[in-house]
Structures are given as C-alpha cells and as structure tokens.
Amino acid sequence: MDDSTPLPRACYPRIARLYRFQWEAAQNAYVLLFPEGMVQLNGPAGEILRRCDGRQSVQAIIADLRSAFQSDAIDADVEAFLRTATNDGWVEWRDTVAP
C-alpha cells in the first residue's frame, strides 16, 4: 500500500493475528507484542490502534478521533498511520463487521 492508495474507508481494520495489543502501565504506553518482540506505541498510534477492533470502519474511527481530540484536521494523519501499520503487518482488513 503506497501513499497514493486510498484507504478503503468502508472497511474494518483490526489488529493482525500475529500481534497482541495491550496497555502497559510500566511504560505508560500501548504496545504491540509479537513472537519475542515488542513495539512501544506513542500516544496517537495507540489511540488509533485501540479503535482497530474489526467492528469500526475507518470512517467511524476517524469520526470518533475527531470528537475525542476536538479537531477536524486529523484525517491525513490517521490514514498515513494506518497505511504504515498495514505495510508493517500490524493491521489486517475485513470487508464485513467482525462478529
């Protein structure tokens, strides 16, 4: 997925099967855990991935973040991050809502 690929806004991103996402109090951060490794996420990345549960579309995630951060200027940032996360294999996509 390169920068020019539009994100499928009606699709439902979720954390990929290989990864586990959780809050770590000792690091005061969300982390992604995978076999023998870990990625510490900064605040925005954690806020986005927290919403990638397979039940919210990209559109819904953006709307939720707009209201949580009281800003309309976040679409590009969210899309760019989801693109990176998809390329890194952290996020996978479904066409339908997860059960």
Added chain:
Amino acid sequence: MSALPGSNAAATAATTAAGLPLTAGVPMWLVAELTYRCPLHCAFCSNPVDFAKVQSELSTEEWFRVLAEARALGAVQLGLTGGEPLSRPDLELLVAEAHRLGFYTNLITSGVGLNETRMRALKDAGLDHVQLSFQDSTRELNDFLSSTRTFELKRRVATLIKAHGFPMVMNCVVHRLNIDHVGRIIELALEIGAEYLELANTQFYGWADLNRAQLLPTREQLQRSDAVVADYRQRIGNRLRILHVISDLYETRPKRCMNGWGTTFMVIAPDGLVMPCHAARMLPGIDLPSVRGASLAQIWLDSPAFNRFRGDQWMPEPCRSCPEKAKDLGGCRCQAFLLTGDVGATDPVCDKSPLHSKVLEIINAPPLPPATQLPQQVTVRPLVFRTPENSERLLSGALTTPL
C-alpha cells in the same frame, strides 16, 4: 499542527534506547529457564557446562511469585525455556498464570514431549507463540548434532503447532557443520509454515565454547551464508521473516550483549539464580542473587551483580573514552572473560582492544580438515555432547576444557 502530532512516525522500537544510564530501567524480558533437564544433547548448547550440579528446581508456587514480581517491574515478554521446558509437568499451570498476569508467553522448545493433549492444554492456558528448534535441514545432521533421533518428530510437531493456530518461529543454531545448508534450512522453514526463522550463529560459551574448534565457521562460509540469506530475503519478502543473529568474532566491533547488562533481560536459572545473561553463571567474582533470598525488585535495582556493568564507570580504556561506547557498551562480558580471563576487559572482538590478538589467533587458526580427510595418526577431539554424564565428568575433572 494536527491534533495527533507524531502519528506519521508513530512507533519506536523499545529496545533501541542509547546512552549510558546508571538507572535500571524496565526489565522488559523475563527468561525463565524452568529446568536443565533435556532430552536433547546438542553440542552447542548455551546452558552452563556444569549444569549437573544445579539441583532443587523452583516449585510451581515459587515461579508464580517470580512471575508476579517480574510483571510488577514491567516485564512483558516471557520466554519459557530450559533445558526442555516440557520436562516440567506444571508448564501449563505456569503459562496460565503468566497469561493471567498479562505476559506475552513464548514457549522455546525442542518439540520433544509436545503431543496433541499438551498442545491443546497450552492453547487453553493462553500460550501466545511457539519457537521450535531444528539442528539442521537434514535428518542425518539434525540427529547427529542433538545426539537423538528427533528430526521426524520435529516435523510432526511443526504441523501440530500450525494446526492449533500458533505463530511459529523456527530456530536453528548455525555453525561450521551446518552453515553450508542455510538455503535448505530456509526452505524447511517455508515448508513447515513458520512466520519467522531465527538463524542464530553460534555464540561461543557453554558447550559451544568447549567445541569451538569444531564449530567455528570459516570467514568464507560466513560470507557465503550471508549472501544466501540476503538473496532469500529479497525473493520471499514478508512471507517468512528471517532474524539473523550474527557472530561477531569476524567483526572489528563487538555487539551489545543482551542489549546491555542489566538493561532489558532477567534470566532466571532453574534453581532461582537471577542472571543478566544466560552464561553469567560462569563469570568469576559475580555473586548472583537468588529469588529465594530476595525480591526481584531488590535484585534488579540494588544487587551488586546487576549494577556491576551498568553505566560506564566500570569500563577500562579504550572503552571509557571511546566515542562508540554507547553503541556496544563494551561488548560481551562472557566473551571478554573467556578470551582474556578478565570479566571487566574490553571485549577483544574490538580491534581497539589491546587483546584483539586473542581473537585473531582463533579465527586465523587453520580450520580442522573434514574428518574423512584426516590421516590416521592425527587425533581430533570429538564433539562433547551436552549430557548429564559429560557435565559430571567436567565437574570432576575427568574431562577437561581445551582452554
């Protein structure tokens, strides 16, 4: 300015922090060596050569306390290893407790003892991932190096791991006798459906150090295998991620050991000794604390053993004034001790070390000819396999180390 500053460069790897902090930080990794019992007898095992004297394994309840204390300190990755962790009948209980505490649980196994019943029980207990070792891509060498007949069993276990939906890391320790098979080892990993392949060049301590003359690859072998790995990486992309642990004996700068002494890892031996790295038990003058005598917080924060090589005050020259000291932290303490006799020396892999010649002696020694080409009169020390009997013989002096 957007409301989500920094989201384009959102993630930072937690293990890349530079600098030379004197403070302890968070021990993200807990390595639990549950037992030194093992059905395999690998000639390159990283367990201490005197493991036979280690008695009195921690009980289930003691491990529960250790897990809780480590989690409270911020540990998040748990490696369940040994020896063979499946030798512990309470493995499923330990996984369940670790999972309940929020650890990401990694089972690091030879596969021996992993049947359908235990696999299902481990899944139910919340196990996250299985790392399965192979010793080679061929049955002959796999079985020779481990001194067992386990190759076919490992293939069956790999199928079982995938059938239960676990992510799987295939691990293979690489050395002179199998390094020319690296391409076939990668093919095996693809065939069994591993998501990751860990190609770990042998680190020369423990049993591998005893067998160094037979196991050290030549420079040409290393270069060829690096090229094969690079070629596969390009062709297979993300289908299989290859983690290549490089040996640094042929380098001119040492590696950071365990991401830095007392920065990231706590290794707990079967009898409860707490070590900054797997091999620390052999280091002289370091009084390793035990979980039976102190809490993990006291050990991590205050013990002389864990503080010994934090920061840079311990460093000799040329390390202390070196502009690269934050990068390698003076290198590996075990390698420094084994090659120079001084645990506080600059790692002699560094070509600034006054003892770098120790490394050159090793890598420039003429390689042993293949056994089939040996003239009759030359006696070559055979591989010393990791068995309780050999460990006893080393302890009693009946078998001596080549050093």
